[in-house]
Amino acid sequence: MKGKSGIKILLALIVIAVALVFSVNPIKDKTNLGLDLQGGAQVVLEAVPDGDEEITSEDMSKLVEVMRNRVDEFGVAEPVIQVQGNNRLIIELAGVEDPDAAIDLLGKTARLEFVDLNGQVVVTGAELKNAQAQIDNTQPENRRNQISLEFTTEGAKKFGDATARLVGQTISISLDGEIIQTASVSEAIMNGQASISGGFATFQDAANLAALLRGGSLPVNIEILSKSTVGPSLGQDSLSKSIRALIIGLGVLFIFMIAYYRLPGVIADISLVLHALILIWLMILVNVTLTLPGIAGFVLSMGMAVDSNIIIYERIKEELKAGKSLRGSIEAGFKRALTTILDSNITTLIAAIVLFIFGTGSIQGFAVTLSLGIISSLFTAIVFTRMMLRSSADLVSNTKLYGA
Amino acid sequence: MIGFTKKRKIWYIISAVIIVLGLISMAVRGFNLGIDFTGGSIIQVRFAQAVEVNEIREIVEQQVAQSPSIQSTDDNSFNIRTSEMTETGNQSIIQALEAEFGEVEIIKSDLIGPVVGRELLRNAQLALGIALILMLVYISIRFKLNYALSAVLALCHDVLVLLSVFSFFQFEVGGTFIAAVLTVVGYSINNTIVVFDRVRENMKKAKAKEDFSDVIDASISQTLARSINTVLAVLFVLFALFLFGGETTKVFALALIVGNFAGFYSSLLLAGSMLLDITNFRNKSKKARPAVS
Numbered sequence: 001m002k003g004k005s006g007i008k009i010l011l012a013l014i015v016i017a018v019a020l021v022f023s024v025n026p027i028k029d030k031t032n033l034g035l036d037l038q039g040g041a042q043v044v045l046e047a048v049p050d051g052d053e054e055i056t057s058e059d060m061s062k063l064v065e066v067m068r069n070r071v072d073e074f075g076v077a078e079p080v081i082q083v084q085g086n087n088r089l090i091i092e093l094a095g096v097e098d099p100d101a102a103i104d105l106l107g108k109t110a111r112l113e114f115v116d117l118n119g120q121v122v123v124t125g126a127e128l129k130n131a132q133a134q135i136d137n138t139q140p141e142n143r144r145n146q147i148s149l150e151f152t153t154e155g156a157k158k159f160g161d162a163t164a165r166l167v168g169q170t171i172s173i174s175l176d177g178e179i180i181q182t183a184s185v186s187e188a189i190m191n192g193q194a195s196i197s198g199g200f201a202t203f204q205d206a207a208n209l210a211a212l213l214r215g216g217s218l219p220v221n222i223e224i225l226s227k228s229t230v231g232p233s234l235g236q237d238s239l240s241k242s243i244r245a246l247i248i249g250l251g252v253l254f255i256f257m258i259a260y261y262r263l264p265g266v267i268a269d270i271s272l273v274l275h276a277l278i279l280i281w282l283m284i285l286v287n288v289t290l291t292l293p294g295i296a297g298f299v300l301s302m303g304m305a306v307d308s309n310i311i312i313y314e315r316i317k318e319e320l321k322a323g324k325s326l327r328g329s330i331e332a333g334f335k336r337a338l339t340t341i342l343d344s345n346i347t348t349l350i351a352a353i354v355l356f357i358f359g360t361g362s363i364q365g366f367a368v369t370l371s372l373g374i375i376s377s378l379f380t381a382i383v384f385t386r387m388m389l390r391s392s393a394d395l396v397s398n399t400k401l402y403g404a
Numbered sequence: 405m406i407g408f409t410k411k412r413k414i415w416y417i418i419s420a421v422i423i424v425l426g427l428i429s430m431a432v433r434g435f436n437l438g439i440d441f442t443g444g445s446i447i448q449v450r451f452a453q454a455v456e457v458n459e460i461r462e463i464v465e466q467q468v469a470q471s472p473s474i475q476s477t478d479d480n481s482f483n484i485r486t487s488e489m490t491e492t493g494n495q496s497i498i499q500a501l502e503a504e505f506g507e508v509e510i511i512k513s514d515l516i517g518p519v520v521g522r523e524l525l526r527n528a529q530l531a532l533g534i535a536l537i538l539m540l541v542y543i544s545i546r547f548k549l550n551y552a553l554s555a556v557l558a559l560c561h562d563v564l565v566l567l568s569v570f571s572f573f574q575f576e577v578g579g580t581f582i583a584a585v586l587t588v589v590g591y592s593i594n595n596t597i598v599v600f601d602r603v604r605e606n607m608k609k610a611k612a613k614e615d616f617s618d619v620i621d622a623s624i625s626q627t628l629a630r631s632i633n634t635v636l637a638v639l640f641v642l643f644a645l646f647l648f649g650g651e652t653t654k655v656f657a658l659a660l661i662v663g664n665f666a667g668f669y670s671s672l673l674l675a676g677s678m679l680l681d682i683t684n685f686r687n688k689s690k691k692a693r694p695a696v697s
Contacts, residue, residue: 224491224517228515231511234512250641252644253637293583295649299642300591300660304594307638310637344601347594347597351586354531
């Protein structure tokens with residue numbers, strides 16, 4: 001019996017240590033960090049109907065498509081574009097370099113129109129095949145940023161007809177209702193090409209507008225309901241600070257457990273490490289985004305995992321005091337503690353689930369982390385701690401070490 | 405054995421005082437509501453050069469005709485808070501600041517429209533109500549109605565204490581505070597349940613003549629070590645988060661710490677006492693009803 005138990009304990013320790021070492025890198029890579037830990041932008045938009053018309057699901061899918069095109073330009077690893085209800089859109093760009101500029105671009109309608117003298121629309125941005133930002137070098141002393149436009153065959157035809165009609169007059173380009181350029185038409189332009197020149201302070205400005213034109217203009221008007229941006233420095237800072245806090249807090253906790261509960265305390269600490277590992281992997285499996293409240297949820301679940309251990313150990317102490325044998329105390333203590341642990345964990349689970357249903361964004365991350373943590377802590381308490389206690393009882397039978 | 409329930413008048417008075425003070429504070433001072441509820445915008449910026457708060461204020465007033473509330477924190481960063489804002493307004497402020505002071509680093513920027521705040525509050529109230537009801541049901545099933553009522557009342561006490569403290573000290577209340585309240589609800593019920601679990605067990609073994617209040621006191625004493633240790637365990641980590649975690653988790657950690665203390669106090673001193681009083685009250689009213697012949 002002694003030998004078997006010794007092997008069990010050794011095996012368990014080795015498995016945990018190995019898992020720990022091999023998990024460090026995958027955890028770093030696969031953990032999905034939220035905005036508050038990585039920096040980035042989040043915006044909630046509402047589509048506003050024109051007059052009496054309602055927003056249709058078609059409108060929303062077109063909106064999502066345009067947004068997706070725009071978001072692609074930012075090169076964000078995993079952008080989130082989610083429809084909420086029937087007229088809202090949530091866009092999350094974690095890790096984007098300049099979050100405020102990103103939201104600025106997303107919000108622009110970007111409706112391009114070519115109009116004649118009478119304000120009649122001749123051709124629109126919807127009929128563009130391509131738009132590229134360029135530097136106009138024709139006048140070396142006066143290099144300007146510009147966008148070269150290329151129309152589709154349909155658009156080219158419309159443009160050609162219009163310019164033919166308007167020779168000697170002017171044609172204007174308007175963006176979102178504002179005229180940005182007026183040019184005189186010297187001849188009909190049949191090749192479907194045009195350019196917007198000047199008016200761009202930097203090349204980036206031109207490139208941004210070109211990107212918007214390529215992606216398409218927004219099919220509906222939108223209103224920004226809420227927006228949140230976190231600069232990358234704050235994100236990094238928050239992450240490193242919370243990890244540091246966690247290590248300090250857990251360190252104190254570990255020492256306390258060993259000091260107060262001695263041998264079972266050591267077991268509790270090991271089971272805590274296992275619990276943390278299982279929880280992190282569960283989170284990666286479910287693809288939960290780790291946010292600051294999520295870290296708090298992680299912390300709380302550690303507290304609950306410790307609680308389960310404490311309930312068990314106090315019971316064992318009582319049984320020992322009542323005179324039972326070490327083995328007997330462990331079995332009895334465990335049995336009795338189980339109902340208590342289940343009842344208290346389930347009530348917390350209820351609250352976590354309610355939070356998940358009614359919460360938004362980062363709070364949902366917290367609720368999921370807490371829920372997964374409860375499941376993980378139930379497992380480590382019921383399966384792991386029991387096994388470790390039984391095995392250690394075989395090896396070390398000095399009841400003083402168990403808190404008698 | 406400590407007479408926890410014997411002294412229950414004292415506990416009731418202490419709690420009543422805290423809650424009444426809290427209610428007065430809520431009525432008079434209200435809460436320090438963050439933009440999650442009031443709507444508005446907060447821009448946190450850092451400048452390359454030294455800048456005075458008044459200079460920032462002037463520029464903001466020029467751009468959006470509003471007097472902002474500006475907080476300067478160490479390391480030359482400023483929190484600029486305005487109410488009623490559009491994104492264009494925000495952008496114009498930032499551009500004006502850039503024009504005046506050169507490079508501006510935007511550390512964080514939040515814009516909340518008025519609709520969001522209302523929804524947040526409504527969702528929070530719904531969530532709280534539903535969580536409390538579900539717990540009432542679960543505890544009634546596992547224990548008895550009296551236990552459930554006492555436990556949920558103790559929870560309400562904890563929430564009220566949390567609200568009172570935040571109103572009294574005017575700590576900022578935002579979306580994360582709501583999450584903290586719901587967490588406290590889910591978490592501090594644990595302590596109460598562990599005590600009640602012991603009461604349930606002792607009642608099964610108790611002799612008919614034993615006083616209910618003695619059984620409850622004994623149960624609390626027996627679970628005291630566990631209660632203290634568990635609260636300590638969680639407080640270690642929460643305090644670490646509060647002291648060493650970044651600015652953004654401070655309020656959250658603080659709310660959880662206050663909630664934990666309140667929960668510890670209520671599960672030890674209030675829950676048992678209320679269980680006693682509620683049971684006696686309901687027994688008396690049962691006896692008072694004349695038997696139907």
